[in-house]
Amino acid sequence: MSKRLAAEFFGTFWLVFGGCGAAVLAAGFPELGIGFAGVALAFGLTVVTMAYAVGSISGGHFNPAVSLGMAVGGRLDWKDLLPYWIAQVIGAIVAAAALFAIASGKAGWEPGGFATNGYGALSPGGYSLHAALLIEMILTAGFIVVILGSTAKGAPAGFGPLAIGLCLTLIHLVSIPVTNTSVNPARSTGVALFAETAALPQLWAFWVAPLIGAAIGAAIWRFLLAGDEGAV
Numbered sequence: 397m398s399k400r401l402a403a404e405f406f407g408t409f410w411l412v413f414g415g416c417g418a419a420v421l422a423a424g425f426p427e428l429g430i431g432f433a434g435v436a437l438a439f440g441l442t443v444v445t446m447a448y449a450v451g452s453i454s455g456g457h458f459n460p461a462v463s464l465g466m467a468v469g470g471r472l473d474w475k476d477l478l479p480y481w482i483a484q485v486i487g488a489i490v491a492a493a494a495l496f497a498i499a500s501g502k503a504g505w506e507p508g509g510f511a512t513n514g515y516g517a518l519s520p521g522g523y524s525l526h527a528a529l530l531i532e533m534i535l536t537a538g539f540i541v542v543i544l545g546s547t548a549k550g551a552p553a554g555f556g557p558l559a560i561g562l563c564l565t566l567i568h569l570v571s572i573p574v575t576n577t578s579v580n581p582a583r584s585t586g587v588a589l590f591a592e593t594a595a596l597p598q599l600w601a602f603w604v605a606p607l608i609g610a611a612i613g614a615a616i617w618r619f620l621l622a623g624d625e626g627a628v
Contacts, residue, residue: 397476401483403454407446408487411458412586415439416511417495419576432572439577440565447557456557459580460484461606465540468614481582488586496590512587512595513578513602521573528575529605535567536579536609537616544617578602579609 418438422430430438447456455472457463463480466472472480492510499505509518515528523531539560545551546559564579571577578584584602588595 397479400454400476401479403450404457404480404483405487405490407450407454407456407458408484408582409491410446411439411442411580412488412491412583413495414442416492416583416587417498419511420495420499433569436565436568436572436577439568440561440563442561443564444557444561447560451557454480456560458484458487458582459606460582460603461536461580461610462540462543464607465536465543465610465614468611469540469544469618471544484582485585488582489589490586492586492590495587507590507592509576509593509595510587510591511576512591512593513576513584514593514595514598515575515601516598518593518595518598519574520576523574525601528601531571531574532578532602532605533609533612535571536606537613539563539567539579540610540613541617541621544614545621548622575602579606581606 415435415438418430419435422438423432423435443456443458446458450456455466457466457472457480460481463472463477463484467474467477496507496510499507512518515523515525519528542563543556543560547556567579568577571579581603584599588599
């Protein structure tokens with residue numbers, strides 16, 4: 397278990413540091429200008445790289461919503477869910493702290509939103525709470541279906557991390573304008589602690605919606621889509 401939790405800690409650290417780091421350090425840099433597409437790709441690449449690196453140790457969740465989906469889908473023992481969540485949230489906070497320390501090394505830098513998620517005034521496109529909840533639930537549900545399907549026994553061997561990373565990239569391309577894309581409560585929590593905005597009071601939405609979406613996605617896969625080949 398200690399190795400599994402270490403893998404989840406480091407994988408979540410990498411996701412937040414790489415994905416949110418692209419948003420904080422590179423997205424607005426005039427000469428680089430990676431924009432939404434670059435940030436979306438960065439998040440996808442963090443998952444691909446860490447899923448291949450440590451996925452065989454812990455399952456490569458790096459996300460409390462994914463861990464819940466795996467438990468509902470029969471891939472994770474329920475007693476392991478809380479330890480996974482704790483490791484993931486700590487990894488996200490440490491990554492956000494490291495990113496804050498690096499970003500603050502630039503003269504005149506202000507954290508502002510610090511790649512946080514939000515709705516209303518904190519939504520990049522000014523979307524409402526109901527829009528934020530709905531898109532986070534739908535996209536997290538789809539994410540879980542892709543994860544369970546691409547790692548099932550009948551799926552092509554070795555391609556799961558690519559499918560999962562590409563799916564996360566797609567999710568970001570769709571939802572960055574709406575919520576700045578969460579689908580991951582740990583990612584939302586880590587950066588919210590360092591933002592200058594009202595991200596913390598809105599954080600509940602980015603726990604509730606992804607967790608509900610994860611449970612729905614896992615139920616869809618387990619009871620509607622998966623046959624005998626769907627089990628691990």
